[in-house]
Amino acid sequence: MLLAIDAGNTNVVFALVDNGKIRARWRIATDSRRTADEYAVWLNQLLTLEGYSIGDVSDVIIATVVPRALHNLQVLASKYFKVEALIAGEAPVEWGITLDVEEPGSVGADRVVNAIAAHHLHPGDLIVIDFGTATTFDVIDYNGAYKGGIIAPGINLSLDALVMAAAKLPRIAIEAPESKSVIGRTTEDQMHVGVFWGYVAMMEGLVSRLKTEIGRSAEVLSTGGLAVLFDQHTDIFDAIAPDLTIQGLALLHERSLNN
Template identity: 75%
Template structure:
């Protein structure tokens, strides 16, 4: 069984994948100082709770946007799973699609993996929105060529910046404002929720509209990332929500690397 590891700026997701299906997944805060031994203790207990053992894992693939986290994850694969981890984007696990941008080497692994899975699952031109530490928009044409995208602050980063810079503003939960969807807040908390939430919805809708106009052809919008469901009921802009797009991309890249 494959252990797919998606190491992001905020969290690392470990997923057990069998025949393209996710059997279990776990999430831990990203900390480059965490050792292979610490990962192993944590994972062995979680595997046991799901009825698996360390021996269940026969292959490991890692996609990371945190270079400092990579070494200890590779040691984890070597020491505890007795295998060399495949690194997404390297060697036989190269991306396998054309990057029509000025600095192709700068494309983050998570975004590339999203592109692999999205293009495999959906025909035509695609706009992929990933709600993570940053909110990214990626554009793939109908041939599977990466054309570029947008990087915006994630909604949690936006809220953190607002609360940190304004001494009298409280920390609030990120959620759709209650009531009648009014954008005229009657108190401080409501005004903050409106600004953060509806402001973010407006950004998403505005960027998607501009991107579609620039593409000039019908385009499907695919949302992924943990916070995608936060906006699902409040905007019709998403055609599909696929929370596990990055893990799907890792599993597909693993299969391709073994051919």
């Protein structure tokens, strides 16, 4: 089976993939100091709980936007799974799509992998919204080319900045306000309105502008932990793909086997 690893700024996601199907997934906070041995102990326990073992993993593929985390993940693959990890975007798993932007090398691996999976699942013009440390909006054309996009502060990052900068503001949960009114009656109510509905308005406005600029009908896919929450309060999403990055990694691995 394939162990697909998506190392992001906030979390590292590990997923066990068998013939394109995700059998199990786990996440751990990103820490570039975490050693291969620490990963192995943690993973071994989780594999056992799901009825698998380290020996069931035959291949490893990694996508990372945290360069300092890569080495220990490669050591994990070689020391414990006895394989050389494939790195998304590097031979023999080059992207295989056009990065039609001014600085192709600066595009995050997760965004390219998302574009690959999105185009595979939904041919046609696409906008992919990924809720992570940052919220990214990526545009993929009907040929599967990555055309660019938008990077906005993630909602948790925005909330952290607000609470840290204003001494008297309390920490609140990321959730829809109980009242439909956008006139908050308490400090917490006002924060909920500003953070939640402000974020919804930002997404709706940016998607509208992107669709106007694309000039053709475009589907909107969302992925990331908050996609389901926001889907309940806006109609801009055509589909939710919670495992888009892992699906993209599985596709890249499959292509590498066929090359």
